[in-house]
C-alpha cells in the first residue's frame with residue numbers, strides 16, 4: 001500500500017529507528033512503548049457482520065497466509081524486542097484448522113506471558129477444550145445481541161444459538177476471564193445493551209462495548225456510534241451506578257467500570273469518543289504477513305517476504321522491520337477529523 005494521509009507524514013516505509021531507540025524496548029518516536037501484538041490467522045469468516053466486512057469477499061489463497069511456524073518465528077523475534085502479550089484474531093480464527101497447534105507453539109516462547117483469542121464463538125463449542133488444553137486462557141467472544149432476528153440482520157447469517165453454546169462450553173472448560181465484545185452501534189445497542197449486560201452478569205462474563213469505527217465496508221458517520229457516555233447512562237439507569245475500576249490498566253484500550261452492587265465489570269473501548277492513541281501499545285500482523293502499527297495504518301511492511309527469504313540474517317531483518325514500523329507510528333488515527341483517510345483493508349482483513 002502506498003496511500004498517504006495528508007497530515008500524517010510518518011511513513012512505515014520511512015526512517016529507521018535511531019540507535020538509542022534500537023537498544024531500548026519497542027518504542028515509537030512519541031515515546032510509546034509497545035508490548036502487545038495482534039496476530040490475524042485468517043481473513044476468512046463464517047459471519048458477514050455489516051459493520052465489519054462486505055457480503056461478497058474474495059479471500060486470500062491459503063498459500064498467501066503465514067504458516068504456524070512462520071507466525072511463531074515472527075513472534076519469537078517480536079518477543080525478544082519487548083512484546084509479551086499476543087492475541088489471535090481474524091477473520092474468524094477458529095476457521096483456521098488445527099489452531100491449538102499454534103497456541104502450543106506460542107505458549108513455548110520464553111517471555112511471552114499472555115496469549116488471548118478473539119472469536120465470534122460460532123465454532124467455539126467444538127474447539128474450547130483443545131484450545132484450553134493447548135494453553136489458551138484468555139478469551140473474547142463477540143456477541144452484539146441476544147435477539148435471533150437482530151443477530152441474523154447484523155451478521156447476515158444465523159448462529160446465535162451456536163455462539164451461546166460456545167460461551168457455555170468455554171465457561172465449563174475453565175476459561176477465565178471470558179469477555180463478551182459487543183459493537184456500540186446506534187439502532188442496535190440501545191435495544192440490546194441491557195439484556196447483554198444481564199446475561200453477562202448472570203454468567204460471570206465481562207461485557208465490553210466497542211464504539212463503531214470507520215473500518216468496515218459500509219459508510220461511517222459519527223452519529224451512528226452509540227457513545228460511551230450514553231452507554232454508562234443506559235446501564236447505570238438499569239443496574240445502578242457504574243464506578244471506574246480501581247485496578248484500571250492505563251494502557252488498556254477499554255475503560256473499565258464496576259457495578260456498584262458487585263455484579264461484575266463493564267469495559268468500554270471508546271475509540272471514537274475518547275481516543276486512546278496516546279497510550280497505544282499495539283501492533284498488528286495480518287494473516288498474509290503485513291505489519292501494521294495502527295488499525296487505521298495506510299502503510300504496511302511485508303514481513304512474509306523476510307520470513308520466506310533464504311537469508312541467514314533474516315531474523316535481524318525482521319527485527320529491524322518491527323523496530324522501523326513501530327518507530328514510524330503516527331500520533332493518532334484522526335477518526336474525528338476531516339483529514340481521516342480510511343484504509344483500503346476492512347476489519348476482517350486486518351484483524352480486530
Ligand code: SAM
Nearest residue numbers: 052090091092118119120142181212213347352
Ligand atoms: N471473528 C472474530 C470475532 O468476531 O470476534 C475476530 C475478528 S473481529 C474483526 C474482532 C472484533 O472487531 C469483533 O468484536 C467485532 O465486533 C469488531 N469490529 C469489527 N468491525 C468493527 C467496526 N467497524 N467497529 C468496531 N468494532 C468492529
